[in-house]
Amino acid sequence: MTKIATTHVGSLPRSQQVVDFIFAREREEPYAEADFDACMAAAVSETVRLQVEAGIDIVSDGETSKISYATYVKDRYTGFSGDSPRNAPADLKMFPGFLQRLADDGGTPKYARPMCTGEVRSKGQGELEKDIANLKAAMAEHGAARGFMNAASPGVISLFLQNEHYPTREAYLAALADAMKAEYETIVAAGLDLQLDCPDLALSRHMLFTDLSDKEFLDVAAAHVEALNHALADVPEEKVRIHICWGNYEGPHCCDIPMDTVFSTLMSAKARYLLFETSNPRHAHEWTVFRDRKAEIPEGKILVPGVVDTTTNFVEHPELVAQRIERFAGIVGADRVVAGSDCGFGTFAGFGAVDPDIAYAKLGALCEGAVLASGGTRDAG
Template sequence: MIRTTHVGSLPRSAAVSDRLFAREKGIALDEAEYHRVMEEATHAVLRRQKEVGISLPSDGETSKISYATYIKDRLSGFEGDSPRRPPADLADYPSFMERLSKGGGTPTYRRPCCTGPIAVVDRRPMERDIAVMKAAMAGAGYAEGFLNSASPGVIALFQVSNYHRTLDDYLHDVAEAMRVEYEGIVAAGLILQIDAPDLGLGRHMMYRELSEEEFLRRAEIHVEVLNHALRNIPGDRVRMHICWGNYEGPHTHDIPMAKVLPVLLRAKPRALLFEASNPRHAHEWAVWRDAAIPDDYVLIPGCLDSTTNFVEHPELVAQRIERFAGIVGADRVIAGTDCGFSTFAGFGAVDPEIAWAKLASLVEGARIASGRLS
């Protein structure tokens, strides 16, 4: 049976989002009630995934305001806000970028700068996430699940350092601090998912002035730093997500998968979640067909687009799965999504109920493909 999963973030309730943003603004909250709401919401999102039929669930990133800036509550050295820089493709079309902004298509939240030494100052949020996830998995009947954690590169992508002498110094300090979270998740028996949009989106944001070759060298350094942070963790307990930005836009500056794939394959995680359904990257299945893929490598292609309210037909999902199964074998393919459905709390291009309908279609498509591949 082809297994199913997703990138991690799932629609959060208004009760969750309101509390996350209240805390972000420094509004005093009842701590016990805050954690009760987060815990109940996590249990609910695990139950919903079980009802839909998802094989490998997450906690929906319920307790995090976003997939990268949450680290400010766990590490020292972060405060204030970082300057915004739009992706290069949106800068090419200012009228469209303005429309996105006016229509609420660009979420507003704090991206703290690094202003001092980085160290782990509070393990409790991580430990609480792990404990709640494991309890929710048990309650929903799951034996296996994953938790997301930001890569050093994506932390640096959104949160600049005004403290470090060089970017590489910053990356290494972040990596050493995040190593505690990486190892903690795996030690708890969960799968670690490294979120690394810096290896795709970074090309047209963080490194937009560089040539492709210069970017690829920077991407190699990001992977080297990540591998060092993962040095104590078996590669088969880690999966990695790359994307070019979870937004509807031209994406005309996305670096092709063919260019970046050799760098991705050097990363320690033995499974990769990648965009394979949206109109800019759906054709790149052929890159995998022509690549030399390690025998222990698991592909988790996006079989759903996470920026459109179209509900993909299960037959289309099945065809997408079969295409990748024909490359590496059905036992090395897990059906996934292009990206998350609520990358930032309270924000998502896809209506929450439609997001669940899309996941149900993913499960049905996997069932169809499994029948044909058996």
């Protein structure tokens, strides 16, 4: 039997010490850079240890040093200042009482979202190189053979850090693609897999482009993929993972664009590994899209379905995880499936719906389910 590998989407819970350092930097408060760096190195080591202990095969640094998966670019690239308008997803606007409850309970993360107000250029790869060094050292220390590192896609940057400088959205995307190109290539040159986070291909439909038709939105999404593929021109496809999602928050999600609608867009990205949600109640049924459109899945693509949810503290039973994996293995073969999570467990520093210890318990259940789906022993009890 083929052993089904395991991974996750990337972000993991951060310690309070890490969060305090990140927000000191965010608020431009004084801190010792050497202490910051030492904290991040130690935290990444612990994060990798916990992943290995849970059974994860393809590990990450947990995005430990980043304030969030998209807005970290404001610290590493020029051209960002001020603040962007906040726009709640359309599904939450439909239920204003619930939206207010989230706000009152601290259920919406607070962090800076500056506008693009100038030319976007890299400040250098120094911060990225520290992240890479921390991850590779932790992998060597804890015996992890394969790792990946997240990076923001041009499209998701344009979603959260909106444009006030470039003459058109297309020009902004092109500038972002040119600026991010070196980051992508640096990650792969270090021997790591590159993961591009692309909620702009789904979430942005009900967050920023609610006035468009689905067809018009698909034209926007196609432009985002074109910019991404341009930035990946010199990166081998087999080293690239892409993650699409509808927003990592507990909510109605009744405005989510269907997977069937964005399926072709996802398939057009220059990425071998496709990570997507299939555990939460709004998208669990969409495994049938892959079954019914199997002929449209390019031969080289590897499916990485989310087989554990990342917005609730239920720990999935390994049998359920195995069933979810087996559905996709039945479509493309076990050799073209990697078991993953719906989204990240620490999308924003200091904010997460899932208790940190439970997050790792869920990763453990993911790995147990992958063993079962690979032909391991099922517990009769």
